[in-house]
Amino acid sequence: MIWYNFLTSWYGIFGFIWALPVSFLSFIFSTMWLLIFRQVRFKGRFGWIFEFEAIRGNLFDNVWGKKWAGYSAGCVVVYSSSTSDWEPTIVHERRHSWQVFVFGIFQPITYFVHYVYNFCRTRDWFDSYYGNIWEIDARREEAVIRSRMEVRDEA
Numbered sequence: 001m002i003w004y005n006f007l008t009s010w011y012g013i014f015g016f017i018w019a020l021p022v023s024f025l026s027f028i029f030s031t032m033w034l035l036i037f038r039q040v041r042f043k044g045r046f047g048w049i050f051e052f053e054a055i056r057g058n059l060f061d062n063v064w065g066k067k068w069a070g071y072s073a074g075c076v077v078v079y080s081s082s083t084s085d086w087e088p089t090i091v092h093e094r095r096h097s098w099q100v101f102v103f104g105i106f107q108p109i110t111y112f113v114h115y116v117y118n119f120c121r122t123r124d125w126f127d128s129y130y131g132n133i134w135e136i137d138a139r140r141e142e143a144v145i146r147s148r149m150e151v152r153d154e155a
């Protein structure tokens with residue numbers, strides 16, 4: 001996928017630096033705690049992205065990994081591999097990282113604003129989430145990998 005280049009090429013450092021405030025805050029408030037309580041482990045780097053996997057059988061994976069199994073915040077992606085859906089999930093979350101590499105701190109701000117705006121209109125948490133511009137964008141990329149998986153499975 002062409003947008004992967006910004007995450008994996010040398011010039012991704014500009015996005016990495018631009019995303020640092022978001023990466024730092026999210027790490028301090030979430031991923032760091034998951035590491036301390038041994039709920040996730042470092043899985044590897046994807047270019048400038050640091051990916052953490054939920055440890056199977058642990059509380060976090062059991063509670064959270066069975067449903068929607070990923071989140072992204074700046075240069076950090078956390079996912080669970082215990083669902084069959086982890087491959088599209090990781091593409092979806094990398095796309096959120098890409099969004100922050102491009103829009104910096106404005107991504108979470110506009111994410112929140114659009115979420116609240118949607119909620120004021122619909123009074124529906126689910127609709128507000130799915131109608132969010134950033135989620136629509138991430139799901140579009142997720143759909144690309146899903147259609148490729150279908151082709152692969154049929155072959």
Ligand SMILES: [Zn+2]
Pocket residue numbers: 092096134135138
């Ligand atoms: Zn999303």
